[in-house]
Amino acid sequence: MDYNFKEIEKKWQDKWYSENTFAAKNDFTLPKFYALVEFPYPSGQGLHVGHPRSYTALDIVARKKRMEGFNVLYPMGWDAFGLPTENYAIKNKIHPAIVTKNNIENFKRQLKSIGFSFDWSREISTTDEAYYKWTQWIFLQLFKKGLAYKQEMPINWCTSCKVGLANEEVVNGVCERCGSEVVQRNKSQWMLKITDYAQRLIDDLEGLDYIEKVKTQQKNWIGRSEGAELDFQIDGTDDAIRVYTTRADTLFGATYMVLSPEHKIIEKYADKLQNIDEVRAYQKEAARKSEFERTELTKEKTGVKLCGITAINPVNNEKIPVFISDYVLTSYGTGAIMAVPAHDDRDWEFAKKFGLPIVEVVAGGEDVQSKAYTDTYSGKMVNSGFLNGLEVKDAIRKMIDFLEEKGIGKRKVNYKLRDWVFSRQRYWGEPIPLVHCDKCGWVPLPEDQLPLTLPETDNFEPGENGESPLAKMTDWVNTTCPHCGGPAVRETDTMPQWAGSSWYFLRYIDPKCDTALAAKEKLDYWLPVDWYNGGMEHTTLHLLYSRFWHKFLYDIGVVSTPEPYRKRTSHGMILGENGEKMSKSRGNVVNPDDMVAEFGADTFRTYEMFIGAFDQSTPWSINGVKGCYRFIERVWNLQTIVTDEEGLSPDLEKAFHKTIKKVSEDFDKMKFNTAIAALMALINEIYKKGSITRGELKIYITLLNPAAPHLTEEMWVNAGFSGFLHDTKWPEFDEAKTKDDTVEIVAQINGKVKDKIVISADLSREEMEKAALENDKIKELVSGKTIVKVICVPKKLVNIVVK
Known part of the structure; x- marks a missing residue:
């Protein structure tokens, strides 16, 4: 029979789409199954064959679940705000809304041509005003609960484009778009206090059906550690430098301190620094490096001693030098470390370079003059005063007790996780619904004025000093304060692309609701998502951000489950035929349209x-x-x-x-x-x-x-x-x-196959041995030899060991 797939596939795709065959039912008495795939960013390139791997897998699961009697929700939408579209719009002088519309149309055509059973009646786009109204609403709730705040912090700054860049836009220290130098520059940014949820984000992984490597990545990114926070007094002053350490037991081995080049103490004591010009030059050089470059373990350690400042080790009162070095970051911990070169590789390398003392405090048998043994938790304390002779775990406890008794330190749980930078100095994103009033400070827009929509413009270029393109639109920026009625200005930063993707799975549940992000009874029925599949690259930040927002919405009573996803899996990448990652530059991209x-x-x-x-x-x-x-x-x-x-x-x-x-x-x-x-x-x-x-x-x-x-x-x-x-x-x-009546097993002598025998599938080991020994060929081969033992593997083999 002639197989005319083009005619057959178009016929069924048209029927499914026109009749919305796979729409989820509003019958909440049925058992439900919510299948979710990561919604795509609709780029101009369209899909390549790697994208549909996840969609096809969950489509198979969704179709099977429908046949098993489940009410299945399997939706699709578009993560459509973001930097690539804005960059394309700037380059080609096309409004990003038009670029987005065209890209979505192409993506949707491609997805329909593959025959996915999406519920297209629930299609969403993060750029739709009816959608981002509720993204803004969630932000306002975070702001009202004190979880959104503004703070100066370093950002990646392109010296040519005059704009802040996301980390992924910086390649080898230069701007991906124009190739110009990228430096670190302080900018006032909106932040979300995800750190307030750090412990819950760890604890609530228990009981979730996540593949183990996803749970591990989540925990590692959050990076919980237990230790102590303590102060090193600056000699001759009332000021102190605070550090956090997980190894308080090694304090007697702290022979110097290292601060980040941006540490606030430098500015406070700038007039006392005898080598301020050298310090300023180093600060300038550090500002040219990305965080990745600064923390790369293999790079040579650099730094400058702060001549004029000395710190005091609080346990032995010894004066120790203070350095700045770019491997310490102001955004992590306290921006300062106590350096214990005998027991930390980086500190050891730094100490060797600058000729600093190396004092062994944990006896472990290593030659500390040639190799540091990093973070050793075994061994006994030496050269450590009242800790001498103690095991490490006991020494940590005793040292922290001592610090607390003396009032110079305290127990502290710390996390590597940092608060979420929630600002972009860009146009193509959700406007932040806040105004600033000189009298009232930051004031939220009344909820009945949402959505705050993007103003129309043909100029998406950022300002000379990196401010958002919105800052130039004074008619939109200048407004009145909702609180006092006086003059105010709107926030001109927009939200990052992460915003819309942190809650999209909730909007699928009730995409046309205009009184809430979704009706409560529908949220209660459909949540949590039963199976969420996506790329491993999104199992840290995206997964953390969406879990954080969901937990917040749970805390304020919007959703009734503390976790958004019951199950999370990830798929492997489809590589090019040459075994390399698909990319246009490698010329190995396969277009699903062609297939x-x-x-x-x-x-x-x-x-x-x-x-x-x-x-x-x-x-x-x-x-x-x-x-x-x-x-x-x-x-x-x-x-x-x-x-x-x-x-x-x-x-x-x-x-x-x-x-x-x-x-x-x-x-x-x-x-x-x-x-x-x-x-x-x-x-x-x-x-x-x-x-x-x-x-x-x-x-x-x-x-x-x-x-x-x-x-x-x-x-x-x-x-x-x-x-x-x-x-x-x-x-x-x-x-x-499903059980076989008979099975074929192999008969071996001394591990070598000599024959194959068909036996009853339910024979015992003894019966298998008997069947093998009675086989004519085997009987002949073992004749006259001593059988040492017989090994039986049920339904597979009998091995007769002879000599």
Whole structure:
């Protein structure tokens, strides 16, 4: 039979879209299943074949769940604010709204052409005013609860574009867009206090069905540590330098201090520094480096001694020098460290370079003059006064007790996690709904005035000093204070792209609601998301940000679950045929449009799942695509060998029950490749037999439907089965009929295979041994030899050890 996939696929895609076939029901008595994939950023390049891997996987799960009787929500939308679109708009003199609209249309066309069962009635875009009204509303609640604040902090600054850059826009110290030098520059930024939720973000991972490496990444990014905060007095002053350490036991080994080049103490004592010019030059040089460059472990340590300032070690009262170095960051901890060069690699390298004392305080057998042993938690204390002879864990406890008794330190839990920078000096983002009044300070916009929409402009260039393009739009900026009625100005920074993606899964639940971000009864029914899949690159920041916002919304009573996602999985990357990451520069990008046009959506979907283990990276193979096309053709041609029987034929009954079990379990376990392999194996058995009953055909195309929906729907109709395939019930298997009556095992002598034996599948070890020893070939080979022992592996092998 001729397989006209273009005609078949268009027919079903048009029908599904026009009838909104896969819309979630508003029947809250049904068991629910909320499947979520990360919504895409609609770039001008469109999809490449890596994007649909996640969508196809969850589409398979969603289609199967519908057949199992679940009310399934499987939505799609667009993460459409952001820097790439604005950069494109600036370069090409096209409004970012037009760029976004065109990109979304292209992305949607591509997704529809692959046949995903999205509920398109719930489509959202973060750039829609009705959507970002509620993004602004959430921000206002954070502001009112004291979780949003403004603070000066260093940002990446392009010296040519005159604009702040996100970290991903800085490549090797230069601007990705223009290639000019990027420096660090202080800028007043809005911050969100995610650190207030740090411990809950760790604790609440317990019990969630997240793959282990995702939980580990979350915990590592938050970076909880227990230690002490203590002060080193500046000699001859009432001021002190505060540090945080997890190793208070090593205080006797602290022989110098290091501050970040931006530390506030430098400005306070600038007039006392005898080498201020050298300090200023170093500060300027440090400002030219990104955080990554500054903290790179392999780089040579640099620094400048603060001549004129000396600190006092609080446990032995020894005066120690103070340095600045760019490997210490003002944004982490206190911006100052006590350096213990005998027991920290970086401190040891620094001490060797500047000729500073190295004092061993933990006896561990290493040669401290040639190699530091970093963060050693074993060994006993030496050269440490009242701690001498104690084990490290006991010494830490005793030292912190001492610091607290003397009032010079205290126990402290610290986190590497920093508050979330929530400002962008850009146009294409959500306006921050605050005004500044000289009398009232920062005042929130009344909620009935939301959304605060972006003003129209044709000029998206940032200001000379890096202020947002909005700052030039004085008619929009100048306003009145909602609190006192006096003159006020609007905030001209916009929110980062992370804003809209931190709560989008909630808006899918009720996308047209205009009285709340979603109706409470709908939120209560659909939450939490049952299965969320996305890239491993988003399992730190995006996952943390969205969990943080959800917890905040839980605290203020908007949602009724403390966590947004019950299950989180991630997929491996699809590489180019050369085994490298797909990129335009490498010339190895594969366009799904080309694959769908040449081989059809069902072949493309099937290959995306068959290509390899879902959580592993794997290279694209056009030969693999062609193999899946041949498989799809063979499925189509089953229609030429169908018999009228409705049941299962005796010689294929076990094979079908085994396949139902295998496909059902593998789809649920993300083992999509082995599920499809099982269907390929079954079709071989069918063609070997030469016929398939109507009952067998019905089961087979139902099992394949989640992966190849167009083909199987068409075959369902052609066969005259009632209704539509997507409405049918998922096949069930009889466990007893998945068991083999017989199995083939290997018979070995001294580990070498000598024969294969067919035995009953339920034989005991003793019976397996007897069957092997009674085999004519084995009996002959062991004749006259001493049998030392017999090793049996049930259903696999018998190994006879002789001498």
